[in-house]
Amino acid sequence: MLETASALISPPLPVVWPRFEQPLSLGIMASGNGSNLEAIAHSIERGELHARIGVVIYNNPGAGVAERASRLGLPAVLLNHRHYPSREALDHDIVQTLQAHGVDWVIMAGWMRCVTAVLIDAFAGQILNIHPSLLPSFPGLRAVDQALAAGVKVAGCTVHHVELAVDSGPAIMQAAVPLEPSDTPPTLQARIQVQEHRIYPAAIALAALENVN
Ligand code: GAR
Numbered sequence: 001m002l003e004t005a006s007a008l009i010s011p012p013l014p015v016v017w018p019r020f021e022q023p024l025s026l027g028i029m030a031s032g033n034g035s036n037l038e039a040i041a042h043s044i045e046r047g048e049l050h051a052r053i054g055v056v057i058y059n060n061p062g063a064g065v066a067e068r069a070s071r072l073g074l075p076a077v078l079l080n081h082r083h084y085p086s087r088e089a090l091d092h093d094i095v096q097t098l099q100a101h102g103v104d105w106v107i108m109a110g111w112m113r114c115v116t117a118v119l120i121d122a123f124a125g126q127i128l129n130i131h132p133s134l135l136p137s138f139p140g141l142r143a144v145d146q147a148l149a150a151g152v153k154v155a156g157c158t159v160h161h162v163e164l165a166v167d168s169g170p171a172i173m174q175a176a177v178p179l180e181p182s183d184t185p186p187t188l189q190a191r192i193q194v195q196e197h198r199i200y201p202a203a204i205a206l207a208a209l210e211n212v213n
Contacts, residue, residue, distance in 0.1 A: 010175055010195070013202045017048045018209050024051035026204070027103030029094070029111040030058050034065025036109035036130060039197035040204070041072050049201040055101035057094055059113060075101065081113055091118035098123070106162075107204060112141075114166055127162040128207055130200055132192045134158060134174055139167035144189045147179075154178050155188060157196045159203035173203035 028037050037056060043049040056069040056076040069076035077097050084090040095118060098106060106119070108129040120127060133143040134156040140146075147155040156176040163169035175195035179188065 011173055011199060011202075013198065014048075014205065017050065018205055019050050020208060020212065024049075024204065024208050025054045025102050025104045026051050027054055027098040027101060027106050028056045029106065029108045030056065030063070030065040031060050031112040032063055032065060032110045034058075034063070034068040034110070035193060036196055036200055037065055037074075038068050038072065040107065040109070040201050041074070043201035049205055051105075051204065054103045055097060057097055059090075059111075065110070087114060087116045088118050091116045094119055095122040105204065105208065107200075108162065109200070115162065115164075117164065120162065120164060125161065125211070128159055128172065128204060129162045129167070129169070130157060130159050130196055130203075131167050132157050132189065132196065134176060135160060135167055135171060144185050144192065148183065148185060148188060152179065155192060157192050157199065159200055159207075161207070172207050173199045175199050 028040070030037055040049065041053060044051050044053070053074050056065065056074050057079055058065050058076060059079055059081045061078060061080060066076050079090060079093050079097065081090050104126060106123045106127040108127065131139070131143060133147055135158040138146040144155065154176045156174055158171050158174045160171045161169040175198065177191050177195055
């Protein structure tokens with residue numbers, strides 16, 4: 001009898017979560033709904049991820065993430081990219097905001113803007129992103145649509161270090177999501193998000209652990 005694919009490809013989470021000298025200080029960057037922000041916040045509340053969320057930065061007025069941040073009691077700062085003359089100017093204010101809130105790890109959770117060396121150099125090696133594909137497959141926009149259009153049998157998500165090229169940088173953790181014949185973009189996206197919420201807190205802990213060792 002074949003084992004189910006999902007049992008083989010879903011990475012185990014820590015049995016004992018690492019403790020750091022100080023809780024990690026996270027700055028979350030988000031553009032949309034904010035479900036990954038909420039998953040990270042709940043992991044912290046459960047005593048798993050040893051961290052605090054110093055600030056949530058979002059770029060779209062009215063984005064769901066702002067409401068979630070408010071419900072979670074987290075400071076949220078709107079930096080609307082439409083009001084900046086360049087990507088660098090926006091990133092300059094992002095860096096200032098993160099530093100003003102004592103952030104040491106930058107966590108992109110549905111941040112849908114390209115970032116520049118201004119941000120990457122200020123937080124070298126300490127910026128993570130989550131993307132809804134098994135990178136390096138399907139970088140960029142509409143990754144779930146891309147996977148469906150390509151006819152893959154297994155989709156998934158990746159947490160990775162951020163480098164200048166979009167959705168590049170070494171992977172920290174991935175989870176695979178087998179396709180079902182009836183899948184549509186929303187059904188596949190929903191199953192991928194279940195895995196995103198599982199692995200992102202663990203990947204943050206793993207990245208921080210690798211940083212201190
Ligand atoms: C997530 O699925 C994340 O992987 C994706 O945006 C979604 C945000 O969801 N990010 C990207 O596509 C980045 N290239 P959320 O706002 O509910 O956390």
